[in-house]
Amino acid sequence: MRDLRHRLILTPEQVEVRLAPAGAGSRFLALIVDGLIALSLSVFLGQLLMPLLPAGLGYALWATLNFVISWGYHVYFETYQDGRSPGKRLLGLRVVDGRGLPVAFQQAFVRNVMRILDGVPAFYALGALVCQLDGDGRRLGDLAADTLVVRERRSAEATRELARSLEQSSLRTPRLLRLLGRRLGLEEREFLLDLSLRAAEMEPKARFDLMEEVAAHYRQRLEIEGKGLSGENLVRGLTALLFWDRRGEHRGALAARMV
Amino acid sequence: MDVQRFIQERRPGWQRLERLIEQAEASPDWELGKDRLQELLRLYRQACADLNQARSYTANPALLGRLNDLVGRGYRFVYRRRHGERMQKALARFFRFEVPRTFRLEKSAILAASAAFLLGTLFGFGAVILNPASGERLIPPEFFTEGPRERVERIEQGRERIDTAEEAMHFGVSLYTHNIQVSFLAFSLGATTILGGLWILFYNGVILGAIFAMYLLDGVTTFFLAWVGPHGALELPAIVFGGAAGLRAGHALLLPGDQSRASSLRQAFPSVWRMMAAAAAVLVMAGLIEGSFSQFSAKTVPYSLKIGVAAVLFGSLLGYLFFRRLPEESA
Numbered sequence: 001m002r003d004l005r006h007r008l009i010l011t012p013e014q015v016e017v018r019l020a021p022a023g024a025g026s027r028f029l030a031l032i033v034d035g036l037i038a039l040s041l042s043v044f045l046g047q048l049l050m051p052l053l054p055a056g057l058g059y060a061l062w063a064t065l066n067f068v069i070s071w072g073y074h075v076y077f078e079t080y081q082d083g084r085s086p087g088k089r090l091l092g093l094r095v096v097d098g099r100g101l102p103v104a105f106q107q108a109f110v111r112n113v114m115r116i117l118d119g120v121p122a123f124y125a126l127g128a129l130v131c132q133l134d135g136d137g138r139r140l141g142d143l144a145a146d147t148l149v150v151r152e153r154r155s156a157e158a159t160r161e162l163a164r165s166l167e168q169s170s171l172r173t174p175r176l177l178r179l180l181g182r183r184l185g186l187e188e189r190e191f192l193l194d195l196s197l198r199a200a201e202m203e204p205k206a207r208f209d210l211m212e213e214v215a216a217h218y219r220q221r222l223e224i225e226g227k228g229l230s231g232e233n234l235v236r237g238l239t240a241l242l243f244w245d246r247r248g249e250h251r252g253a254l255a256a257r258m259v
Numbered sequence: 260m261d262v263q264r265f266i267q268e269r270r271p272g273w274q275r276l277e278r279l280i281e282q283a284e285a286s287p288d289w290e291l292g293k294d295r296l297q298e299l300l301r302l303y304r305q306a307c308a309d310l311n312q313a314r315s316y317t318a319n320p321a322l323l324g325r326l327n328d329l330v331g332r333g334y335r336f337v338y339r340r341r342h343g344e345r346m347q348k349a350l351a352r353f354f355r356f357e358v359p360r361t362f363r364l365e366k367s368a369i370l371a372a373s374a375a376f377l378l379g380t381l382f383g384f385g386a387v388i389l390n391p392a393s394g395e396r397l398i399p400p401e402f403f404t405e406g407p408r409e410r411v412e413r414i415e416q417g418r419e420r421i422d423t424a425e426e427a428m429h430f431g432v433s434l435y436t437h438n439i440q441v442s443f444l445a446f447s448l449g450a451t452t453i454l455g456g457l458w459i460l461f462y463n464g465v466i467l468g469a470i471f472a473m474y475l476l477d478g479v480t481t482f483f484l485a486w487v488g489p490h491g492a493l494e495l496p497a498i499v500f501g502g503a504a505g506l507r508a509g510h511a512l513l514l515p516g517d518q519s520r521a522s523s524l525r526q527a528f529p530s531v532w533r534m535m536a537a538a539a540a541v542l543v544m545a546g547l548i549e550g551s552f553s554q555f556s557a558k559t560v561p562y563s564l565k566i567g568v569a570a571v572l573f574g575s576l577l578g579y580l581f582f583r584r585l586p587e588e589s590a
Binding site: 009011012013014015016017018019060061063064067068071082096100101102104106107109110113114116117140144145146152186190193 | 284304307308310311314318319321327328330331334335338339340436439440443444446447448450451508512521524525528529531532535536539542543546547549551
């Protein structure tokens with residue numbers, strides 16, 4: 001669970017905070033969502049204005065509104081919604097300035113004007129290329145405005161859900177509890193937790209294969225006989241033993257995730 | 260350190276901090292009240308200390324990740340710049356003082372951009388006067404749908420343009436979006452390459468000069484001035500302003516002198532973005548004029564009036580930016 005790329009911010013309290021730069025893919029998806037929202041907004045306004053005003057004036061007003069919406073949309077959300085447009089919110093992204101603070105109006109303005117160059121020749125090809133080359137995944141607009149897009153971790157909600165589902169485990173035997181403590185290192189324990197947390201996002205076939213493979217490893221490590229349990233149930237059961245004790249307390253890394 | 264106990268002891272504080280930040284982000288400072296803000300600050304500092312402590316005693320990625328996010332979020336709130344200045348006030352100050360002051364400060368960028376544009380205009384104009392056939396090669400086909408004379412006849416003999424949606428859209432909107440694109444492109448290319456920005460300015464000057472020369476040769480200059488003037492008086496400066504902002508940014512980026520590139524960019528930033536914002540505001544005004552006033556033919560509004568309006572608009576834009584005496588900022 002190490003973030004390979006991150007930017008370090010030193011707060012005035014002398015604490016390092018790590019920001020995880022977002023990838024080009026999720027940013028592009030967020031952009032599509034935002035584009036659709038802005039487009040439907042201007043089509044809606046167009047339908048509203050056209051019948052009310054004389055044609056020429058209606059078009060002129062609509063074109064101007066269109067201009068304001070398509071360029072103002074991102075600027076508004078990045079400035080007044082703390083760096084998150086609806087699309088970015090959906091994908092867990094946020095625009096922050098180079099020091100990890102909220103972007104100022106000025107910065108939002110410049111980074112969005114530069115979209116016209118980042119979008120060259122089509123589909124943000126230049127922006128995506130620059131994004132790959134830059135260590136913090138910034139496109140040209142981000143470089144000019146000293147901003148970056150960071151991804152935010154999933155909320156603790158998914159973890160809480162998992163914790164609730166872990167309350168029962170048929171594996172709870174004194175022998176296994178003892179072996180778990182002795183034979184599994186920190187990494188092997190946390191791997192189980194991460195796997196359980198991410199299982200819901202996996203494609204079914206890949207999920208099944210991975211679970212069986214992992215289960216085989218832990219069966220061997222812990223000398224669990226018999227194949228009564230499916231791979232996934234074994235993984236979940238072990239996770240429950242490790243991170244959920246009998247008094248209903250979360251333990252170790254699971255507790256930490258629910259901070 | 261017992262991580263388990265550490266988490267159990269500190270977790271209530273972290274959760275409280277998270278709730279406070281959520282409330283603080285959703286409502287203005289005065290609503291939260293002094294006590295809760297101070298509690299937030301205290302908990303934030305505690306969380307900072309906790310993160311440092313956790314880093315030195317454990318490598319638990321989940322704990323560190325959560326604390327890191329919490330501290331990052333708190334930091335973003337505690338050290339943000341804007342603590343609710345009224346937008347109206349900021350806007351008024353921006354247009355009354357900041358924009359004119361910036362334009363006076365960055366005269367050289369404006370002059371360079373204007374020079375590139377004017378040189379292009381002269382070039383295009385001269386080329387068409389010397390050899391009328393070159394017009395077709397200089398002007399992109401989307402502007403060159405019909406000869407000047409046919410167009411004048413069509414527009415003046417046709418119905419009032421403002422009533423025909425199709426034509427208004429065709430010329431009004433397409434040129435409008437074109438000019439926005441040109442202005443922003445001139446900025447972007449100028450900011451990254453300087454020469455690219457100059458080229459865009461020059462080339463658009465060429466198009467303007469060539470079109471003007473063609474109308475002149477066909478003897479319909481007044482029509483041209485009246486038709487393009489009212490919005491052109493704002494749109495063309497907007498292109499130049501966009502280009503000038505790009506040149507200023509490009510200068511900071513590519514020729515930083517003995518400063519680091521980052522600090523040179525940071526220094527140029529206020530000027531750059533103010534020029535860009537002015538360009539965008541002028542473009543919006545130009546668009547409104549182009550869609551309405553510019554579309555009236557001679558039957559409704561005499562050409563002289565349209566040309567007069569164009570001159571007044573251009574004059575007041577220059578006056579506002581460069582010649583108006585700036586009041587003291589204390590207002």
